[in-house]
Amino acid sequence: xxxxxxxxxxxxxxxxxALVVFSxxxxxxxxxxxxKSMFDWNGLGKGTFIFLxxxxxxxxxxxxxxxxxxxxxxxxxxxxxxxxxxxxxxxxVSDVTLKGRSFLRVTYFxxxxxxITVVCQLWLSIYNEELGLINKLMEQLGxxxxxxxxxxxxxxxxxxxxxxxxxxxxYHFAxxxxxxxxxxxxxxxxxxxxxxxKIKAHLxxxxxxxxxxxxxxxILAITGGLNAFANMFIMTNGGPGDATYTLTFLMYRSAxxxxxxxxxxxAxxxxxxECLLATIIINKLFGREQITY
Amino acid sequence: MKLIKSKIxxxxxxxxxxxxxxxxxxxxxxxxxxxxxxxDEIFVTNPFGFPTNFRIENYxxxxxxxxxxxxxxxxxxxxxxTVLGTIILSVMFAYAAAxxxxxxxxxxxxxxxxxxxxxxxxxxxxxxxxxxxxxxxNTYLSLxxxxxxxxxxxxxxxxxxxxxxxxxxxEESGYIDGxxxxxxxxYIILPTxxxxxxxxxxxxxxxxxxxxxxxxxxxxxxxxxTLPLGLLFFQGEFTTDWGxxxxxxxxxxxxxxxxxxxxxxxVENALTVGSSVKG
Numbered sequence: 172x173x174x175x176x177x178x179x180x181x182x183x184x185x186x187x188x189a190l191v192v193f194s195x196x197x198x199x200x201x202x203x204x205x206x207k208s209m210f211d212w213n214g215l216g217k218g219t220f221i222f223l224x225x226x227x228x229x230x231x232x233x234x235x236x237x238x239x240x241x242x243x244x245x246x247x248x249x250x251x252x253x254x255x256x257x258x259x260x261x262x263x264v265s266d267v268t269l270k271g272r273s274f275l276r277v278t279y280f281x282x283x284x285x286x287i288t289v290v291c292q293l294w295l296s297i298y299n300e301e302l303g304l305i306n307k308l309m310e311q312l313g314x315x316x317x318x319x320x321x322x323x324x325x326x327x328x329x330x331x332x333x334x335x336x337x338x339x340x341x342y343h344f345a346x347x348x349x350x351x352x353x354x355x356x357x358x359x360x361x362x363x364x365x366x367x368x369k370i371k372a373h374l375x376x377x378x379x380x381x382x383x384x385x386x387x388x389x390i391l392a393i394t395g396g397l398n399a400f401a402n403m404f405i406m407t408n409g410g411p412g413d414a415t416y417t418l419t420f421l422m423y424r425s426a427x428x429x430x431x432x433x434x435x436x437x438a439x440x441x442x443x444x445e446c447l448l449a450t451i452i453i454n455k456l457f458g459r460e461q462i463t464y
Numbered sequence: 465m466k467l468i469k470s471k472i473x474x475x476x477x478x479x480x481x482x483x484x485x486x487x488x489x490x491x492x493x494x495x496x497x498x499x500x501x502x503x504d505e506i507f508v509t510n511p512f513g514f515p516t517n518f519r520i521e522n523y524x525x526x527x528x529x530x531x532x533x534x535x536x537x538x539x540x541x542x543x544x545x546t547v548l549g550t551i552i553l554s555v556m557f558a559y560a561a562a563x564x565x566x567x568x569x570x571x572x573x574x575x576x577x578x579x580x581x582x583x584x585x586x587x588x589x590x591x592x593x594x595x596x597x598x599x600x601x602n603t604y605l606s607l608x609x610x611x612x613x614x615x616x617x618x619x620x621x622x623x624x625x626x627x628x629x630x631x632x633x634x635e636e637s638g639y640i641d642g643x644x645x646x647x648x649x650x651y652i653i654l655p656t657x658x659x660x661x662x663x664x665x666x667x668x669x670x671x672x673x674x675x676x677x678x679x680x681x682x683x684x685x686x687x688x689x690t691l692p693l694g695l696l697f698f699q700g701e702f703t704t705d706w707g708x709x710x711x712x713x714x715x716x717x718x719x720x721x722x723x724x725x726x727x728x729x730x731v732e733n734a735l736t737v738g739s740s741v742k743g
Contacts (some may be wrong), residue, residue, distance in 0.1 A: 172639050176565045181645045185560035186572060189553040189616055196613030197579050200590035207590065214593060256484065263481055277728060278485040281492065283735065284720040286674040288692040289713045293495050296706065304494060307511050341488070345732045368470075398583045401676045405696060419585040426589045427681065439586045446583060 208440045212433035214426070225437035235438075238418045241328050242445070245417065246396025248332035249339075254388050257343035262373050265351045276348070280341035287338070291405035294334045295321075321407055324414045331402045331415060339395070343388050350384040351377060386457040393453070394446045418442045492717075499523070499710030506706050522707035523715070532712050534687060535694035539716075542607055542690055543672040549612040550619055550668045551661065557616075558623035559649055563635065573624065579617030584677055592681050602685040610682070611672050619664045622737060626660040627653075666727060667734040670720055691716040 208225055212218025229235050260279060264272050282290065297304040298320035306318065320330045358376050400419035407415045418438055426435030498506045499522055500515040510516060526532050561573040591610060600606040634656070638648030676692040683689055695716055724731045
């Protein structure tokens with residue numbers, strides 16, 4: 172039997188395909204990203220080694236700071252809207268006496284399964300200045316409140332972040348909801364016997380118990396915000412001007428529009444470091460003892 | 465007094481639940497509505513409500529005048545092969561890592577798991593160059609192989625978790641019957657993880673069907689575009705024809721919404737199963 176499970180040929184047959192595909196498509200390019208970030212490289216040939224010059228240039232690039240700021244704004248909007256609303260809705264829907272809860276759950280989650288292109292196009296028409304849903308609605312209500320949602324330099328990044336928050340709120344909702352459901356009933360009983368109100372019980376008991384889930388949600392929302400790309404690519408193409416640039420957008424533009432592949436790699440490398448840092452910080456902040464029940 | 469207060473607060477928060485439900489759902493309903501209207505109705509006479517007469521011709525236009533059928537078939541094909549490839553590779557790897565006895569199995573598993581923490585954007589540039597150098601530019605494979613590679617990590621972890629929970633008696637029975645390890649794997653072990661297979665098939669299908677960033681960078685040929693990419697580039701042509709645009713978007717969303725409505729429990733499980741391993 173022992174020998175049966177040590178079959179060398181079988182082990183190779185089972186593992187080699189996955190290892191080869193993963194190494195070529197994921198692992199090798201990561202190494203390349205870091206390596207090529209030290210080259211002046213136009214995507215053809217080898218390029219010239221310039222060590223850290225790309226990074227120095229990045230630090231002097233105005234677009235880099237715009238991108239950093241937008242990444243942080245995006246992350247903050249996602250954290251507040253997705254986790255905030257997600258928490259409220261999940262706690263409310265976990266109440267079994269609530270009428271229509273399965274319908275509510277489905278409506279909260281549906282945008283998650285849509286393609287990002289559809290969502291962005293849909294919101295382009297919602298934000299449309301002349302004909303869009305929001306401005307039409309304002310008109311109907313007799314308000315002269317017309318907003319240039321996506322063409323405002325200051326507001327565009329928030330408008331885009333809201334779209335992403337709208338689409339993936341349901342995901343955070345589902346995560347938190349699943350975690351609430353898995354909590355043992357006696358905690359709530361104890362709270363009820365103590366006469367604690369619902370909100371108080373949730374604040375003091377439920378939310379602290381969900382700490383693993385919140386850690387995950389935070390990592391997801393923050394790295395998701397820092398990584399943001401498709402939303403601005405489709406909705407504003409980085410504009411107006413360069414007001415909605417993010418690091419990924421900067422990387423994309425450097426490499427695929429102006430052929431500065433080395434510079435793009437440096438932007439990508441900074442992005443990895445940023446996400447890694449965010450993950451480490453969140454883990455540290457939540458690094459207290461595990462709650463067991 | 466206390467009772468009245470709690471009743472009022474209950475009404476307030478329930479109202480909020482339904483308002484958010486409306487925020488979440490109405491944009492979609494609005495999209496389906498305008499896919500059945502003409503411009504006059506969308507912009508002037510009836511922007512919000514139910515279409516007065518169903519203009520099915522928007523769907524006929526989207527389907528016949530633009531490349532929507534092509535995109536649809538491409539998406540379907542890419543998703544199908546991606547699901548197949550991902551499941552086969554990861555289930556085999558996870559089996560060897562969880563059940564077979566070899567020295568580097570933990571190292572190999574952790575190595576594959578690393579992929580979970582890599583954002584796609586980070587490898588975009590070298591990947592585009594690699595695809596070019598391998599002369600895979602503008603082929604289905606240039607999309608399918610990266611999709612498989614990127615889905616491997618996650619599905620390996622999920623399958624690994626399942627394989628760890630089944631007893632070794634299963635292999636023993638195959639061994640005693642004189643079956644080969646391949647036979648045992650395929651006919652005795654695999655049937656026991658059917659629920660995990662179903663979950664991962666849904667997960668990989670949805671992620672492949674909706675993937676945008678890699679498709680944008682790796683595919684430029686019109687005849688190979690998938691729906692998320694294809695819909696993007698006829699936005700320009702469609703700005704004057706909202707009805708057809710709405711119809712194309714509804715067509716693109718139909719499969720995933722249908723899957724969700726049919727298997728809502730499994731879809732939510734599939735998409736949230738990552739939380740237990742990723743944190």
